[in-house]
Amino acid sequence: MVTPDPSTANEITHLTGAWVLLMSFALLYQKRITGAIRIFMLQAMGVALTAAWQGFVQGSTHLALTAALILLFKGMAIPYLLHWAVARMNWRRESSDAPLGVGATLALGVGLVVLAILLTHPVTAASATFTRIHLALSLSILFLGLLMMVSRDHAMFQVMGFLSLENGLSLAGVSVWGMPLVMEMGVALAVLVTVMVVGLLVLRLHQRFDRLDTGHLAPRRGENPP
Amino acid sequence: MNDLFLLQLLHLVLALLLAPLLTGWVRKVKARLAGRQGPPLLQPYADLTRLLRKETVLAHNASWIHRSAPYAVFGATLLVCALLPTVATHTLLRPTADLIAVIGVLACGRFALALAAMDVGTPLGGMGASREMMIASLAEPAALMVIFNLSLAAGATSLPVIAETVLAGRVGLMVSLFLALTALILVALAETGRLPVDHPGASSELSMIHEAMTLEYSGRHLALVEAAAMLKLLFFLSLIGCLFIPWGAAVAPQPEAAALLRGTALHVGKLLAGGALLALFETALAKMRFYRVSELMAAALLLGLMGALFFFLAETW
Numbered sequence: 001m002v003t004p005d006p007s008t009a010n011e012i013t014h015l016t017g018a019w020v021l022l023m024s025f026a027l028l029y030q031k032r033i034t035g036a037i038r039i040f041m042l043q044a045m046g047v048a049l050t051a052a053w054q055g056f057v058q059g060s061t062h063l064a065l066t067a068a069l070i071l072l073f074k075g076m077a078i079p080y081l082l083h084w085a086v087a088r089m090n091w092r093r094e095s096s097d098a099p100l101g102v103g104a105t106l107a108l109g110v111g112l113v114v115l116a117i118l119l120t121h122p123v124t125a126a127s128a129t130f131t132r133i134h135l136a137l138s139l140s141i142l143f144l145g146l147l148m149m150v151s152r153d154h155a156m157f158q159v160m161g162f163l164s165l166e167n168g169l170s171l172a173g174v175s176v177w178g179m180p181l182v183m184e185m186g187v188a189l190a191v192l193v194t195v196m197v198v199g200l201l202v203l204r205l206h207q208r209f210d211r212l213d214t215g216h217l218a219p220r221r222g223e224n225p226p
Numbered sequence: 227m228n229d230l231f232l233l234q235l236l237h238l239v240l241a242l243l244l245a246p247l248l249t250g251w252v253r254k255v256k257a258r259l260a261g262r263q264g265p266p267l268l269q270p271y272a273d274l275t276r277l278l279r280k281e282t283v284l285a286h287n288a289s290w291i292h293r294s295a296p297y298a299v300f301g302a303t304l305l306v307c308a309l310l311p312t313v314a315t316h317t318l319l320r321p322t323a324d325l326i327a328v329i330g331v332l333a334c335g336r337f338a339l340a341l342a343a344m345d346v347g348t349p350l351g352g353m354g355a356s357r358e359m360m361i362a363s364l365a366e367p368a369a370l371m372v373i374f375n376l377s378l379a380a381g382a383t384s385l386p387v388i389a390e391t392v393l394a395g396r397v398g399l400m401v402s403l404f405l406a407l408t409a410l411i412l413v414a415l416a417e418t419g420r421l422p423v424d425h426p427g428a429s430s431e432l433s434m435i436h437e438a439m440t441l442e443y444s445g446r447h448l449a450l451v452e453a454a455a456m457l458k459l460l461f462f463l464s465l466i467g468c469l470f471i472p473w474g475a476a477v478a479p480q481p482e483a484a485a486l487l488r489g490t491a492l493h494v495g496k497l498l499a500g501g502a503l504l505a506l507f508e509t510a511l512a513k514m515r516f517y518r519v520s521e522l523m524a525a526a527l528l529l530g531l532m533g534a535l536f537f538f539l540a541e542t543w
Contacts (some may be wrong), residue, residue, distance in 0.1 A: 010453055014400040018536075021401075022408055022529070103524040110528045110535075117539050133401060133539055 009057045013050060013175060018044040020171055024144040024164050028105055028151075031095045039081045040167075046075035047167050051174035062181040066174060072206050073188055074170075077142045078163065078195060086156075087197070094212065096154035106224040112143035134175045141168030155202045155212040162198070166191050186200040229480065234308065234318035241307035241464075241528035245456040246270035248463065248501050253506035270456065273447050282445030285346045295342030296443065302335030303457040304535070310464045312491040314476040315386040323385040325373045332417075332461070335454065336362055343439035354438025357516065359424065361435065364523035365416040368409055368532065372529030375406040376469060378537050389472040401541060403531035407470050412526035414462035416519065420453075421508040423519050433513070451528065463504070467496040 023043035030036045048071035055063030076099055098105040116139035124132040145165025150157045166187070173184060202212060209216045236351075250270045257264025284293070309323040340358055343351035377383045379399050380391035392403070416423045419436040426436075440451045468475060474483040474492030514522065 011400045015404055018401040018404040021532075022405065025525070025532075029521070071285065078324040106528045110532055113532055113535060117535055120538070129540055133361055133536065136536070136539055137401065 009053070013057075014133060015162065016046050016050040016053060016139075016173075017134055017171060018051055019043075020050070020167060021137055021141055021144075024141045024148075024168070025106065025109060027144045027160060027164055028098070028144060028148055029102055030107055031097060031102075033086055033094045033096075033154075033156055034083070035159060037079050040082075040160055040163055041075060041079040043164060043167050044070060044079070047174070048075050050171060054174050062184075063174060065181060066084055066184045068182065069188055070170060072190065074163070074167070075205070079191075082156075082159075082196075089206065091156065091212070094154065096152050097114070097150055097154065100151060105147070107146050108151070109147055112147055113127045113140040116140040116143055134171065138168050138172035138175075140173060141165070143170075153213045153215045155198075155205055155214050158214065159195070159202065160197050162194065209225070230316065230320075232316040233314050233316070233481075233486075236486070236490075237310070237313060237317060237518070238304070238308040240313065240373070240493070241304065241457060241460060244497060245307070245453065245460040246274060248460050248497055249456045251458070251498060252501045252505050255502050256509060259505060259509045260321045262428045274453055277444075277449035277452070278446050282447055285442055288346055288442070291338075292342045292345040293447070295338045295345075296447040296454070297334040298338035300450040300457075302331050303337070303454040303461065306331050307461045307464065308456050309385065310461070310468050311386040311389050311472075311475055312464050312468050312493045313486060314481050315389055316477075316479045316481070317386075320384075322387050325376065325383045326370075328385070329369055332458070333362065333366065339439055339451070339454075343442070346442045348442060350434070350438045350441055350467050350536065354435055354441075356440060359434045361519055361523075364520055365526070366377055368523050368526035368530055369413045369417075371527050371534070372406045372413065374408045375390070375402055375409075375530055375533045375537065378534060379403070385468070387481050389468050389475060390477055393472050393475070393477060394468065395476050399537065401471060402533040402537040402540065405529050405536065409504070409526040409529040410466060410469075412522060412529075413485040414466065416523060416526075418459045420459075420504065421511050422522065425513050444499065463497055463500040464493070467493065467500065471496060 004027050019045050023039050023046060027036060027043070028038055048067045051067035051070055055061070055065075055067055095103075100108070106222075113136075117136045120132060120136045120139055120189055145161050145168060148161030148164060152158055152161065158208055170184070171188065173187070186217045205214070205216070206212060247267070247270070250267045254264045290460070306328045309319055309328055311317065311320075311323065335360065340355035343355040343358075344352075373383060376388050379402065380388040382388065417420070419426055424435040425433060432479075436455065440448060442529050443451055474489050474496075476482075476489045478485065481489075
């Protein structure tokens with residue numbers, strides 16, 4: 001098997017990583033639910049591609065298997081299920097405005113990217129440029145997922161935020177040398193379980209209030225209504 | 227000296243010849259994607275020659291601004307097209323091919339057209355001009371952020387130097403370049419009036435942006451304005467091509483004929499591929515509300531900013 005030279009290999013990994021980050025940004029920008037699911041799918045495919053490429057470079061079957069799992073679950077099964085649920089519940093027209101406004105949310109996102117860079121830099125000062133950039137990318141994606149979760153009122157968009165956050169974790173995992181498959185499997189399983197639990201919650205929310213706006217939960221917690 | 231001049235002339239003539247072809251190609255691909263036959267590939271050439279032959283009709287109150295603006299727009303756009311190092315990087319105007327200057331010259335052309343649109347005093351012209359200016363004021367900061375990104379990487383704002391830096395390849399720039407490319411694509415869509423922002427060839431005056439400014443023009447004036455719009459599309463596709471995928475451009479100070487031929491062929495190939503992608507993109511998208519354009523441009527600006535941030539991470543502190 002021909003292995004590409006390390007610098008080209010790293011550049012391609014950075015490219016796919018940047019794609020995943022771009023999709024996180026697009027998710028923050030997106031207002032429509034079907035569009036958000038599609039973006040999540042593209043993001044998961046980016047992670048799968050990164051894993052597959054790293055598997056090829058490192059010659060590791062574990063990583064190749066991880067790539068296949070990511071593609072199967074997050075690139076196909078979860079988006080398919082979400083689309084199915086959306087069609088089934090007639091949520092196709094659901095959309096969610098960012099309460100802060102898209103521009104401000106994206107600006108906050110860039111602020112979080114700065115934070116990620118500042119956080120990773122001292123830790124990785126001794127390591128290679130590749131690790132430094134890749135860790136910063138992954139942490140940025142994680143932060144952007146968190147931002148998505150706190151900046152939207154709509155329950156489905158919060159789920160998308162969580163899922164994209166997990167994509168950031170996967171991205172960090174697949175580019176490290178010697179990440180055991182059992183770890184990856186555990187995380188994948190946890191995500192699947194979480195999606196189910198959150199799905200149940202979303203369903204309850206829908207049945208109870210006929211809406212997916214989590215703002216309706218505020219009075220139940222003894223807070224002021226929105 | 228003589229060689230440099232000939233090379234520059236080659237760039238100029240190529241831009242003039244290829245611009246209508248590119249527009250025809252994009253229209254053709256779009257028509258095919260929509261299941262239509264579409265106009266012939268060479269239709270834009272026929273349109274332009276027809277307009278050039280036709281009589282020019284002017285409004286009663288049209289001043290010299292209205293009459294001279296088409297020449298200004300056309301001249302400015304042709305100049306920036308000729309400055310791009312698409313086929314070879316060593317040309318006569320190499321020292322002047324600065325990215326900031328190029329954006330400035332383009333802005334001059336746009337300013338002339340907006341002024342001319344308001345000159346006659348029709349409401350649609352004024353509306354088109356104000357919309358165009360709003361989009362331009364949003365797109366330019368984003369464009370400057372992209373330039374900032376590229377000049378950080380190359381250490382210069384000169385187009386040929388940036389192209390040569392990307393050709394030489396440097397470690398750790400991929401993230402920055404990718405984000406800058408995405409931002410530049412968004413800027414290009416807004417600046418050339420393509421689909422999520424403006425509808426090229428719109429038929430309703432109320433939704434027009436660029437076309438609304440040209441409503442009062444006819445004959446050779448209209449031909450020049452339309453040719454300028456075609457050149458602008460060519461400019462942005464060539465800009466993306468020569469900054470981010472400069473492979474194929476001849477970098478030697480005295481390039482051989484074979485290298486030039488290869489460069490030209492690759493340039494045309496890049497344009498055709500870019501045009502096809504643009505057509506595909508436009509077919510998949512709907513026009514966005516005018517007031518959402520600011521969000522799109524904010525996204526472009528922030529992507530450019532993020533690219534610059536990752537650039538600093540690639541450098542060793």
